[in-house]
Amino acid sequence: MKRFWSRFGPVVLTGLFVLAVALVRLHAQPADEAYTPVGDDDIGGERLPATPLVFAAYAAVWVMLLLYVVSLWRRLGRVERDLSEVMTKLGGRQP
Amino acid sequence: MTFGNRLVPVLLATAIVTFAAAPYVIDTAPYESTMGLVQRIFYFHVPVAVLLLATGLLCGVGSAFYLKNRTDRADAFALACAEVTFVYGCIVLVVGPLWARKAWGVWWDWEPRLTMTLVMWMIFGAYLLLRRFGGAGSEALAAAVGVFGSVLVPFVYWSVNMWRTLHPKTSVVPTLPAPMMGPFLWCAVAFLALTTVLVVLRMRLELSRVALERAYILLEE
Numbered sequence: 001m002k003r004f005w006s007r008f009g010p011v012v013l014t015g016l017f018v019l020a021v022a023l024v025r026l027h028a029q030p031a032d033e034a035y036t037p038v039g040d041d042d043i044g045g046e047r048l049p050a051t052p053l054v055f056a057a058y059a060a061v062w063v064m065l066l067l068y069v070v071s072l073w074r075r076l077g078r079v080e081r082d083l084s085e086v087m088t089k090l091g092g093r094q095p
Numbered sequence: 096m097t098f099g100n101r102l103v104p105v106l107l108a109t110a111i112v113t114f115a116a117a118p119y120v121i122d123t124a125p126y127e128s129t130m131g132l133v134q135r136i137f138y139f140h141v142p143v144a145v146l147l148l149a150t151g152l153l154c155g156v157g158s159a160f161y162l163k164n165r166t167d168r169a170d171a172f173a174l175a176c177a178e179v180t181f182v183y184g185c186i187v188l189v190v191g192p193l194w195a196r197k198a199w200g201v202w203w204d205w206e207p208r209l210t211m212t213l214v215m216w217m218i219f220g221a222y223l224l225l226r227r228f229g230g231a232g233s234e235a236l237a238a239a240v241g242v243f244g245s246v247l248v249p250f251v252y253w254s255v256n257m258w259r260t261l262h263p264k265t266s267v268v269p270t271l272p273a274p275m276m277g278p279f280l281w282c283a284v285a286f287l288a289l290t291t292v293l294v295v296l297r298m299r300l301e302l303s304r305v306a307l308e309r310a311y312i313l314l315e316e
Contacts, residue, residue, distance in 0.1 A: 048196070048197055050131060050132040050197050053133055053194070053197050054133060054135050054136060054193075056193050057140070057194065060186065060190055060193070061139050061186055061190060064182065065289070068293070069293075072293065072296055075300055076303070079300060079303045079304050079307055080303055083303050083306055083310065086311060086314060089314060090310060
């Protein structure tokens with residue numbers, strides 16, 4: 001037994017070390033979950049500014065409301081003009 | 096001069112004054128702790144969303160009344176409410192994603208509140224298409240669609256409490272702190288005045304259109 005360890009001891013220890021390293025690497029965290037350092041300039045690029053979104057939201061509300069009001073106003077004006085013309089032609093008769 | 100016609104100038108003046116002052120009133124509100132500036136969208140988004148549900152519900156009431164009594168005024172009221180619901184749906188479905196992009200990190204999520212609002216908006220879109228292209232007699236069919244669309248309103252409202260969603264719950268507005276509640280109520284009054292004006296004017300347009308059709312028929316006889 002003593003002769004075995006003196007002859008194969010370094011080989012067995014080297015084999016155990018290689019096995020341990022392989023096991024550690026096998027159970028290591030995947031790269032996408034690990035911390036990745038970035039430069040100072042890269043952090044600013046990730047922030048989404050709120051100001052354009054708020055302005056876009058308020059502008060969208062106003063544009064859509066104005067389009068609807070103008071459309072309603074024009075349709076109402078056209079129908080009431082036509083109605084008054086037809087009523088004039090009808091004289092006293094009521095539809 | 097009817098009550099509605101007397102009401103329009105007063106409500107229009109109220110809407111103009113309150114909307115003109117709205118930016119200054121909103122500016123007095125404090126920033127929300129987690130969302131910051133983007134939360135300012137709330138002061139226009141939520142009143143429009145509440146009135147979207149209110150007009151959707153009123154369209155159903157008007158439609159049901161029309162199906163029972165077949166009066167022109169009920170039909171005109173239902174149509175006016177459906178059109179305003181559709182316009183407010185466009186606003187909510189455009190403004191909401193702008194807020195969501197910053198608050199949730201995505202433009203859209205297929206969660207219950209957003210999905211049901213989209214479905215409701217499409218139903219009222221179908222109502223308007225039916226009225227535009229349905230031909231004679233489409234009023235009754237559209238009224239049935241209006242009732243069907245209004246049934247969705249309670250589901251849209253309570254969806255955030257019933258299911259797990261990204262969207263904030265209905266408890267947000269009643270629990271608003273006073274400095275945020277003031278600007279919210281200010282904008283709510285502005286939109287309520289404008290909505291009433293829009294519904295009254297759209298009703299007037301529809302009643303005038305019906306009168307014009309009948310006048311043409313009388314002229315041809």
